Amino acid sequence: MFRKLLFLSLLLAVNVTLAAEQIRSYQVSVNPLKMNKIAKQFEVVQKLEKGFEVYVLEERVPEFLKLAPHAVLLQKNIHSETADKAIPVYRNYAQVENDLKAFAADFKNLATLETYGVTKQGRNLYVLKLSTGGENKPRLMITAATHGDELITTEVLFNLTGELLKGYGVDARLTKILDGRDIYIIPVVSADSFEARQRYVQNMDPNRAYPWPDEPNNKTVDVIQSMMDLTNKVKFTGSLDLHAYGKLVMYPWGYTRKAPTNAADVVTFKDLVVSMAKDNQYKAGQISTTIYVAEGSSADYFYWKTGTKAVAAELGKEKIPHWDKIPAITTEAREMVWTFLEYFN
Structure with missing residues (x-):
């Protein structure tokens, strides 16, 4: 029981910390000229089957969407899926x-x-x-x-x-x-x-x-x-x-x-x-x-x-x-x- 409570408390502490940084993930498929502009301002993470995955800080989302208004949201917060991965280990x-x-x-x-x-x-x-x-x-x-x-x-x-x-x-x-x-x-x-x-x-x-x-x-x-x-x-x-x-x-x-x-x-x-x-x-x-x-x-x-x-x-x-x-x-x-x-x- 103690180990379980310790794990949960550590996990809660991690989740509270993660909340301080919100980064969205988008799929972007645009022409090369527009993609170059995006790459100069935001982190291009990987190639996808169609387009690229781009990380965007929450506070910069409006700025990003002006460049890529048709971008597809992949994750609202890239840190949100860490809760079940035993981070305290x-x-x-x-x-x-x-x-x-x-x-x-x-x-x-x-x-x-x-x-x-x-x-x-x-x-x-x-x-x-x-x-x-x-x-x-x-x-x-x-x-x-x-x-x-x-x-x-x-x-x-x-x-x-x-x-x-x-x-x-x-x-x-x-x-x-x-x-x-x-x-x-x-x-x-x-x-x-x-x-x-x-x-x-x-x-x-x-x-x-x-x-x-x-x-x-x-x-x-x-x-x-x-x-x-x-x-x-x-x-x-x-x-x-x-x-x-x-x-x-x-x-x-x-x-x-x-x-x-x-x-x-x-x-x-x-x-x-x-x-x-x-x-x-x-x-x-x-x-x-x-x-x-x-x-x-x-x-x-x-x-x-x-x-x-x-x-x-x-x-x-x-x-x-x-x-x-x-x-x-x-x-x-x-x-x-x-x-x-x-x-x-």
């Missing part, structure tokens, strides 16, 4: 902090926990560095929960990080991965919105809050500024940003349908994402042609600013699947992530 931010500290304490010879910023609400932003020492290794970064409501990405990244650490010296493949690279793990990019189980940060889409070549002064938010500061300091060789959902693995550019001008980079990107998708059969391609034009993404910024071979992956079919699906989605992601890490040597 997923980590909150305090548990993220504790589990990161546990990794650093249990694997002192492999893992170092550092902070790289503080959020507007005062939460520390953590990066777990996995390294066996040595110099001149590729520096690789894997991030999750850029959108705070994509809880599955954090769970998958924790699972795979644990496998890497526990496999060192036991599993030949994982040992070789860790010996040959410095790996930076960030299981939650947007700590405040993650704790609130909300998608956006200060009513802004964090994955549209990076500058890009045509808009070097794009407005940003605290957590993304901290991420930019980190990446500009470390200058990662490769990065993988985990999102949910869609079963996609993609490379820049997102802000334009044009391919990067460096032909060698295009060859590398194509080979990388196709290799990553070989096992799980995710759709692989350029962001702007695989989903739609997306200005202000992390992949574009990292590649533009530091030459990072930046990749974005959309895991599974749900942002918050029922807890019993977490192992299967981890399995679906495992070979993709190992392939990404092994690509840089």
Whole structure:
């Protein structure tokens, strides 16, 4: 009885928090010119059989409907279906902090926990560095929960990080991965919105809050500024940003349908994402042609600013699947992530 009451109280707390952010989902089917205008102002989530799915904050619905008056409402609130998915099973931010500290304490010879910023609400932003020492290794970064409501990405990244650490010296493949690279793990990019189980940060889409070549002064938010500061300091060789959902693995550019001008980079990107998708059969391609034009993404910024071979992956079919699906989605992601890490040597 106590466990049931605790579950219900936690679930009620989550639902109260979710009420603070209302995001509608629409199906939009318009001409390319109008779609371009929509994509510049709202989040295009995925391609549908007819048109695209677009997320719209409740307060911006009138503005959106002026652009797309015939849009079809899919969900009145994208957070409304989370109540039956055992959200309390997923980590909150305090548990993220504790589990990161546990990794650093249990694997002192492999893992170092550092902070790289503080959020507007005062939460520390953590990066777990996995390294066996040595110099001149590729520096690789894997991030999750850029959108705070994509809880599955954090769970998958924790699972795979644990496998890497526990496999060192036991599993030949994982040992070789860790010996040959410095790996930076960030299981939650947007700590405040993650704790609130909300998608956006200060009513802004964090994955549209990076500058890009045509808009070097794009407005940003605290957590993304901290991420930019980190990446500009470390200058990662490769990065993988985990999102949910869609079963996609993609490379820049997102802000334009044009391919990067460096032909060698295009060859590398194509080979990388196709290799990553070989096992799980995710759709692989350029962001702007695989989903739609997306200005202000992390992949574009990292590649533009530091030459990072930046990749974005959309895991599974749900942002918050029922807890019993977490192992299967981890399995679906495992070979993709190992392939990404092994690509840089």
